[in-house]
Amino acid sequence: MILELDCGNSFIKWRVIHAADATIVGGGIVDSDQALLAAVSALPSLRLNGCRIVSVRSEQETEELRSVLLAGFAIQACIALPAQEMAGVRNGYDDYERLGMDRWLAALGAYHLAKGACLVIDLGTAAKADFVAADGEHLGGYICPGMPLMRSQLRTHTRRIRYDDASAERAVSTLEPGRSTVEAVERGCVLMLQGFARTQIEQARALWGDHFTVFLTGGDAPLVREAAPQARIVPDLVFVGLAMACPLD
Numbered sequence: 001m002i003l004e005l006d007c008g009n010s011f012i013k014w015r016v017i018h019a020a021d022a023t024i025v026g027g028g029i030v031d032s033d034q035a036l037l038a039a040v041s042a043l044p045s046l047r048l049n050g051c052r053i054v055s056v057r058s059e060q061e062t063e064e065l066r067s068v069l070l071a072g073f074a075i076q077a078c079i080a081l082p083a084q085e086m087a088g089v090r091n092g093y094d095d096y097e098r099l100g101m102d103r104w105l106a107a108l109g110a111y112h113l114a115k116g117a118c119l120v121i122d123l124g125t126a127a128k129a130d131f132v133a134a135d136g137e138h139l140g141g142y143i144c145p146g147m148p149l150m151r152s153q154l155r156t157h158t159r160r161i162r163y164d165d166a167s168a169e170r171a172v173s174t175l176e177p178g179r180s181t182v183e184a185v186e187r188g189c190v191l192m193l194q195g196f197a198r199t200q201i202e203q204a205r206a207l208w209g210d211h212f213t214v215f216l217t218g219g220d221a222p223l224v225r226e227a228a229p230q231a232r233i234v235p236d237l238v239f240v241g242l243a244m245a246c247p248l249d
């Protein structure tokens with residue numbers, strides 16, 4: 001079995017797959033290294049013989065996690081590293097090492113699945129879009145605050161915006177003009193995310209006409225579903241790219 005980890009800025013997404021056929025044994029989302037150890041250890045008949053990691057955290061935090069895994073499970077983790085070119089995709093950044101590894105791997109995964117031009121929209125702590133042309137050239141992308149950052153900026157920099165998480169979730173059952181603070185803020189931020197997604201899709205259409213695939217991933221992907229009806233929602237897109245960057249056999 002292989003342990004796969006996607007270390008984002010707020011959460012660690014994990015899953016365990018069978019090495020032979022990549023079927024999924026288990027998975028989840030945790031907010032610390034210790035919670036990860038506990039969650040993975042709780043899997044019945046766990047037999048790990050490999051681990052691959054993508055991280056957008058600092059080198060020190062990622063190394064710490066590697067040590068925790070070595071101590072806890074006696075496995076050496078393969079950490080995905082930046083590349084100028086991989087699996088037919090050419091990194092579009094002037095300085096390829098600066099492109100976030102989550103973005104790079106999602107782009108690799110998307111191009112592999114689409115076998116043609118593609119747009120990746122990843123809605124997590126940050127909202128990201130990346131463009132890969134039909135010939136595998138990564139054209140670059142965009143980074144904006146995602147839902148958690150937009151929300152917390154409003155809460156932090158205003159005195160009268162205060163509400164709890166449960167009411168936030170209830171507030172987005174529709175997107176009509178809000179009649180309370182929580183509705184106004186939560187719906188406003190969802191509309192911002194939807195506007196982001198629509199604009200990226202317009203741009204892809206200007207570049208490629210109708211010949212492209214849109215991928216939607218990240219924890220907040222469901223919030224823009226209706227704004228991007230043609231998109232393929234692939235929650236594990238980063239893991240698709242991770243397996244390509246860290247082959248373990």
Ligand SMILES: Nc1ncnc2c1ncn2[C@@H]1O[C@H](COP(=O)(O)OP(=O)(O)OP(=O)(O)O)[C@@H](O)[C@H]1O
Nearest residue numbers: 008009010011029123124125126147148218219220
């Ligand atoms: N089960 C879940 N656990 C945690 N967050 C979730 C879950 N389902 C949806 N979300 C939402 O997903 C968002 C976080 O997305 P994601 O996990 O993709 O972020 P991240 O990987 O930490 O961030 P980034 O990729 O920008 O570094 C939050 O706004 C959160 O509300």
Ligand SMILES: CC(C)(CO)[C@@H](O)C(=O)NCCC(=O)O
Nearest residue numbers: 056098099100101102103126143
């Ligand atoms: C944008 C984030 C924070 C999203 O997780 C990550 O991809 C990252 O740290 N990127 C480095 C900066 C860049 O991609 O240009």
Ligand SMILES: [K+]
Nearest residue numbers: 007008102124
């Ligand atoms: K991520």
